[in-house]
Amino acid sequence: MTIFPGTARVEMVMGRPVSVDIRTALPARELNPLLDDAFAWLRWVEDTFSPVKEDSQIGRLNRGQTIRQIPELIEVLHRCDELSRATDGWFEARINGVTDPSGYIKGWALERLSRALSNAGAGDHRINAGGDIRVRGSAAPGKRWRIGIRDPRKDVIRKVVFANDLGVATSGSAPIRDPHTGEVVEGLGSVTVIGPDLGVADAHATAIYAMGPLLARRFAADLAESGPYQTMIITRDGQEVSTPGFAGYSGAEARMAG
Template structure:
């Protein structure tokens, strides 16, 4: 039986192909001037492994730069960490309101609301009750019935979230998640810190969200996209100053029983099955993160239309039958 990749497995394969020499017949990463070396540090953050790679002749400088990037991420975690009961996000979900919310949370909630409108509801930060329902059912080895899904769906209404600089408020019994955008935003913040520190050529790989920068238009990072079943690499993209994120059946809530994807359609309440995987290239990691989720939920036709409407974005959609569908400009950045 084909092995189902977790998102982390997929990115681990990306790391091998994109950041080390001699990866089979694929070309090696070509971005640094002669003598410039790559130095990497990895830390467990945001529930995944985050690797920061800096191209610089000094390993001490690269190590210090990576440390600054990790500090930037750790500094934001008390706001967005849903596993920390004292985080701003946890307080909002527990109490249904949050007075004097941190500015970065207000900004991200506003961005989530904008994505909700732009995607016709395919991106919805209030999907948490549905996710909880399916996870609890998966733990029992069953799938939720229609009545349970309908009841949970009544709590999924992003338009009921009130966002202001003074207060965040949820509708009755609602709960939100920022998993579809927060990690990308934190990766973007870490990338800014690296650039400000002088580490102008770097790549951050946060378990599914990748942000890359180089100091020259003639240098680029190569990032491989793995199929959900782990069988092949359908594309290898070039990144100079951009991001890539993937969503899909790299994870399953119940793979041993035929499974259903961990991505749910917040409009219907049911798992998405129109694609096996979606990879989006965008200008920043937050956009790539949100778009990869939205395109997966929307399905190939509507997903491609969404990507087409947003300048600087491209996507690759892998079908359950092994088919590939690419946006018009994807091959201009794919190898």
């Protein structure tokens, strides 16, 4: 099989291994600085937005201290407010007076990084940070990226998604709280949302998981009807419910396309 040249790197960021896999044919003198910049950006995001780091801007905000007027910080907080309204409050970055954009920030950071890599000429890449994955371009000539979605109960691939340009966000591996009560929610196994913006997909996956089984299905159906975001829900007992557009990325047609 013909493969793309390129390079990949894995480093620990945000408490998890993050991989950046670039398949575009670029010389090493360009690829290595791109990877250096990629992980520098992710560490800056962690240092700025982590709610557990006392010297982060979010940490300072939660303690009522002065924060720097960083454009990205303003953008993220504003976007979190928009997503809260779009999900009827099921995605919420402020719970019990504490600001924590974790349900959005990882997807947002990877989405921004993906755009930066494309602008730098590395249009064929895959970024993976736990349940959040962003792909662009091709994995090999004429081949879409193959993205495995794991079963929340077993360490096996439950579904495979094929795409050239897609964000894939899965919620359920880490505790998610009901923003109305502050209690940890355990009604579903996992929620995967796919779409063009990984940050938005990440927030919607978090919100849908928090809703619980019945409301989650209705919201996912409405979300699919109104825009490009598709959802797959796996219940606690292993049942799978997907919106119709999800099959376009995981069915026989997608496999035949690469």
